[in-house]
Amino acid sequence: MDGAVGADDLESRPRPLPATARGRRSRQALLEAARTVFARDGFSEARITDIADAAKVAHGSFYTYFSSKEEIFVALIHELEEDLRSPGRDDDLRDGARGHEPYESILRANRDYLEAYRRHSAIMIVWEQVATLDTQVERLRLAASDRFAARIEVVVRHWQETGVADPGLDARYAALALTGMVSNFVYRWSASGADFDVTRAAEQLSLLWANALGVRVPPHRR
Amino acid sequence: MDGAVGADDLESRPRPLPATARGRRSRQALLEAARTVFARDGFSEARITDIADAAKVAHGSFYTYFSSKEEIFVALIHELEEDLRSPGRDDDLRDGARGHEPYESILRANRDYLEAYRRHSAIMIVWEQVATLDTQVERLRLAASDRFAARIEVVVRHWQETGVADPGLDARYAALALTGMVSNFVYRWSASGADFDVTRAAEQLSLLWANALGVRVPPHRR
Amino acid sequence: MDGAVGADDLESRPRPLPATARGRRSRQALLEAARTVFARDGFSEARITDIADAAKVAHGSFYTYFSSKEEIFVALIHELEEDLRSPGRDDDLRDGARGHEPYESILRANRDYLEAYRRHSAIMIVWEQVATLDTQVERLRLAASDRFAARIEVVVRHWQETGVADPGLDARYAALALTGMVSNFVYRWSASGADFDVTRAAEQLSLLWANALGVRVPPHRR
Amino acid sequence: MDGAVGADDLESRPRPLPATARGRRSRQALLEAARTVFARDGFSEARITDIADAAKVAHGSFYTYFSSKEEIFVALIHELEEDLRSPGRDDDLRDGARGHEPYESILRANRDYLEAYRRHSAIMIVWEQVATLDTQVERLRLAASDRFAARIEVVVRHWQETGVADPGLDARYAALALTGMVSNFVYRWSASGADFDVTRAAEQLSLLWANALGVRVPPHRR
DNA sequence: GATGAATGAGTATTCATTCAT
DNA sequence: CATGAATGAATACTCATTCAT
Incomplete structure (x- = not known):
């Protein structure tokens, strides 16, 4: 990874954050689960199933917030940027x-x-x-x-x-x-x-x- | 890729080369096909089927010479080394x-x-x-x-x-x-x-x- | 087969039964299909595909409930025991x-x-x-x-x-x-x-x- | 296995034994290899490839003497009978x-x-x-x-x-x-x-x- | 929103058998 | 007869994604 990050002009606009508190909690749980699973298994080996399991939400719920493994990964990177x-x-x-x-x-x-x-x-x-x-x-x-x-x-x-x-x-x-x-x-x-x-x-x-x-x-x- | 390559002490001994000329030709055809397919599709997207097709051998013949995509890739790298x-x-x-x-x-x-x-x-x-x-x-x-x-x-x-x-x-x-x-x-x-x-x-x-x-x-x- | 049957202490714990009625129906349909197919084709010849077809579920659904032909067979035997x-x-x-x-x-x-x-x-x-x-x-x-x-x-x-x-x-x-x-x-x-x-x-x-x-x-x- | 064996009236006439000494040696080596491999792996798991390897003959040579795994097994049983x-x-x-x-x-x-x-x-x-x-x-x-x-x-x-x-x-x-x-x-x-x-x-x-x-x-x- | 069951496309892999040399 | 490479049919299995409840 070279230098600082941040290129939000390259991808499609992120979907709006969930309206309800419950929704925000689910989304956040998924992001944190994804961080853990990606770090443990790498990207290719990580299964959406595992991320949902780790987040303790139903598999289907994943798609309420993200449309693919790539998308949740990009969202993760955006969180990262703030710290970088x-x-x-x-x-x-x-x-x-x-x-x-x-x-x-x-x-x-x-x-x-x-x-x-x-x-x-x-x-x-x-x-x-x-x-x-x-x-x-x-x-x-x-x-x-x-x-x-x-x-x-x-x-x-x-x-x-x-x-x-x-x-x-x-x-x-x-x-x-x-x-x-x-x-x-x-x-x-x-x-x-x-x-x-x-x-x-x-x-x-x-x-x-x-x-x-x-x-x-x-x-x-x- | 950093610097020069070559680490033949890291993997298991390669299987012996085919005994007959025909066998050597098939193996070589597979290696060349693999080079093409990997370069075109990347590793993950490359299918063993496509490599066999490109080499004009039956799918099963792939397994006569290599036991996985990883193995043929490593063989490819070894060929590369000679030039590097x-x-x-x-x-x-x-x-x-x-x-x-x-x-x-x-x-x-x-x-x-x-x-x-x-x-x-x-x-x-x-x-x-x-x-x-x-x-x-x-x-x-x-x-x-x-x-x-x-x-x-x-x-x-x-x-x-x-x-x-x-x-x-x-x-x-x-x-x-x-x-x-x-x-x-x-x-x-x-x-x-x-x-x-x-x-x-x-x-x-x-x-x-x-x-x-x-x-x-x-x-x-x- | 010798004598009465039943040895539930010999295999790994069975997975929990499906949570929903629909799930239970599918599992049961698979078991009944398996009984038919095994009786007709024998174990070796029986294909998982055929069991799924006979149960009128997608092939992938088989794996929701059983992880192999052996596993569904053992489940079948357990059902049998009750009658024996x-x-x-x-x-x-x-x-x-x-x-x-x-x-x-x-x-x-x-x-x-x-x-x-x-x-x-x-x-x-x-x-x-x-x-x-x-x-x-x-x-x-x-x-x-x-x-x-x-x-x-x-x-x-x-x-x-x-x-x-x-x-x-x-x-x-x-x-x-x-x-x-x-x-x-x-x-x-x-x-x-x-x-x-x-x-x-x-x-x-x-x-x-x-x-x-x-x-x-x-x-x-x- | 019940009682004594022998039912040569049930299968097709066995092919004549090989004419040459070399041929007889190969056939016998295959039979002995088959006995070992069957005993070790069981019938289903035994592969013709392994039998040929164990007998130290080329895979193709198997078919010079037997036309299938079943056939060599039956031949084996006939050898057995003599002792039984x-x-x-x-x-x-x-x-x-x-x-x-x-x-x-x-x-x-x-x-x-x-x-x-x-x-x-x-x-x-x-x-x-x-x-x-x-x-x-x-x-x-x-x-x-x-x-x-x-x-x-x-x-x-x-x-x-x-x-x-x-x-x-x-x-x-x-x-x-x-x-x-x-x-x-x-x-x-x-x-x-x-x-x-x-x-x-x-x-x-x-x-x-x-x-x-x-x-x-x-x-x-x- | 949440749930979790259903779906099925997509490939790797094995190995008996054939056949050119 | 021996050799061993070539063939390809036949299936199991995974997992992202959808959708009825």
């Missing part, structure tokens, strides 16, 4: 653009990303999986990655203009490659089942990132 | 260790990788997909990535010792991150359906890579 | 133990058994067949036979103690052999397709049984 | 008719039968199974039983005429029932997997048999 876009995150790098020490901005952004990913690693891994199976989710994922990369690209370009970063780089390639580096790193590490030291990983990745861009690394960070 | 490990590839970076200009070694290794990936991009993308579905293939993939990263790690360490690369980096993290950067880049680009300029991509990635490691980039390469 | 254990049967021989004329007890027990067997001969023959194919059913059958034989053994021992039966016999062997004699007789006769005269068969078998045990046969019965 | 009809056996009861002590004749016949059955119990049990599946084998089995019973019937009738056996019995019923008693007893015992004491079983069964018929049991045998 936690306050501050978006501003990590813009801060950088606003004159703070660039290396610190990079470090903060990477640490936030690693932490968010780890918090949701089970479902993030499933997201990777679903992206390979479902075109809509694939586009969602690529769009999210690209949007994130585009944001980085702007920052990199700004740094190049202000002499902070190596002007010889192609900002677009650099942004794509470096965001990919981080997301691939954390995915591979999570998928292998191993845990990892977020602080150390964030440091090392930020060091590589800063070096790659030619951004100055404060001496005490080496 | 094409002569010279393995030596790209060892050359670097042997005293050639390090940046040139990096560039050559990256270009070779990008070209091999593009040559097989359809099946490489399916490999990514299958890895999310099948544990054996997942391990195969992670092992291949790790093996590749381990090779890079040795080179990086050597460069650090000889003053070519930044000694402040953790060689292991750097190797994981940078190999992941390249493979993620090429996967994302290929998956988006867009084509890309191998030469330019190799240059830019190598530049980032060299910068990240603190390896000197020859002036004419900037 | 019809009121009075169990007491036939205990009567004997309570002081009625022993020969009359034997005669009544044998006649009841022959009649019950004939009433269900088609399915009883299939039971024999399934027992040779399915370990669970085999154990069910042997257990049923053994339980029946054990009951007879108690009676024989009682008769030996009270001077009614030959004390030189081993009650266990005698019980096994004589119950087997009756069940084998009726199976063989039924399987040959011929019908038989229950009254005469019961008389002759009881005569042999009584003679074998040394039980006095009333003169008018000779 | 071992010298003396047939005469056991005729001896009885010729003036020896009847009880001793019964005892010898039963002991011979139990011993032969035990020697071949694995395949005898399979024979029971096949009889429930295959009409030809079923008829073979019933015919064998009936023939044996018919032989006993003659003896019983002779004993009745000479005042040795109870004239009140129906010789036909008695013969059917008593031969069935023995074969059922040994089958049930063998199928339960338990071993048994042939001498004791033969004594007890003979005692029951003699008592049932009203044949005098020598005092030292009680």
Whole structure:
């Protein structure tokens, strides 16, 4: 999963939330059950039957709220976004653009990303999986990655203009490659089942990132 | 798909090749049909029936040679490896260790990788997909990535010792991150359906890579 | 099939009966269809498809109630038991133990058994067949036979103690052999397709049984 | 399996034995492999493939000698017969008719039968199974039983005429029932997997048999 | 809204049997 | 005669989705 998420402009409008409290409870129970079942069984193996069972609602009720496994998965991702876009995150790098020490901005952004990913690693891994199976989710994922990369690209370009970063780089390639580096790193590490030291990983990745861009690394960070 | 592949120590011994020429022809026809069908339909959608049809053999004959879709896929990957490990590839970076200009070694290794990936991009993308579905293939993939990263790690360490690369980096993290950067880049680009300029991509990635490691980039390469 | 049946302690707990009347109707229709199809085609030849068709339910519905041909067969046997254990049967021989004329007890027990067997001969023959194919059913059958034989053994021992039966016999062997004699007789006769005269068969078998045990046969019965 | 076997008048003429020594070796290897495989897997589970593999001949070669699983099974039974009809056996009861002590004749016949059955119990049990599946084998089995019973019937009738056996019995019923008693007893015992004491079983069964018929049991045998 | 039974399309898989070499 | 690859008929089984109550 690359970078931040959120691409609500790609799918059909979500249906309105249920009118009654009972309805809202059922819908929520289904979402939570889905999170559990997807994390446990993966997307392909997860059966709607199991989700309904885990939510303690009748099988038929599933269709009152969602029309397919894909749809409930997308709804789950939307819930996820709220946490991934936690306050501050978006501003990590813009801060950088606003004159703070660039290396610190990079470090903060990477640490936030690693932490968010780890918090949701089970479902993030499933997201990777679903992206390979479902075109809509694939586009969602690529769009999210690209949007994130585009944001980085702007920052990199700004740094190049202000002499902070190596002007010889192609900002677009650099942004794509470096965001990919981080997301691939954390995915591979999570998928292998191993845990990892977020602080150390964030440091090392930020060091590589800063070096790659030619951004100055404060001496005490080496 | 990350880095080079090959993990024949991970799965059960393959069954012996068919004794007769006719048998070998059938097996080969199935493998080629599988390549086509997987590339066209993806792994989940591919039906064994279609593979047998495409190979012009009876459905039952599929089971003479392979016992499942997973098994024929793994056999396919093994064929792929031979091309991915094409002569010279393995030596790209060892050359670097042997005293050639390090940046040139990096560039050559990256270009070779990008070209091999593009040559097989359809099946490489399916490999990514299958890895999310099948544990054996997942391990195969992670092992291949790790093996590749381990090779890079040795080179990086050597460069650090000889003053070519930044000694402040953790060689292991750097190797994981940078190999992941390249493979993620090429996967994302290929998956988006867009084509890309191998030469330019190799240059830019190598530049980032060299910068990240603190390896000197020859002036004419900037 | 040897002796009386019933071994509900041998298989896994049956799933709960359907909650709705409609469900109970479907389940029952499947059981009745299974009885017909098994009796007509035998166990091996019976196809689940045919059972579902005969029950006028969709094929998939079969699996709502039973998970295999074996399982529906066992359910069928349990229904059968209720009739085989019809009121009075169990007491036939205990009567004997309570002081009625022993020969009359034997005669009544044998006649009841022959009649019950004939009433269900088609399915009883299939039971024999399934027992040779399915370990669970085999154990069910042997257990049923053994339980029946054990009951007879108690009676024989009682008769030996009270001077009614030959004390030189081993009650266990005698019980096994004589119950087997009756069940084998009726199976063989039924399987040959011929019908038989229950009254005469019961008389002759009881005569042999009584003679074998040394039980006095009333003169008018000779 | 009831009584002695042999009913070569029921099936089509066997094909001539192979002309060459090599052919005879193959045929014999298949028969021996079949015996092993049937005993291990039962008839339904046994696959022709496995028999050919066990015999170390090509699958296709099976059909050079036998045209089906049923056919090789019948051939196996014919081999069996030679041992079941071992010298003396047939005469056991005729001896009885010729003036020896009847009880001793019964005892010898039963002991011979139990011993032969035990020697071949694995395949005898399979024979029971096949009889429930295959009409030809079923008829073979019933015919064998009936023939044996018919032989006993003659003896019983002779004993009745000479005042040795109870004239009140129906010789036909008695013969059917008593031969069935023995074969059922040994089958049930063998199928339960338990071993048994042939001498004791033969004594007890003979005692029951003699008592049932009203044949005098020598005092030292009680 | 909730329930849970009914539906049936869609494929994998086995293995006896044939036949070209 | 031997070989072993090719054939394809025949069914079981799953599970998303619908719908009567």
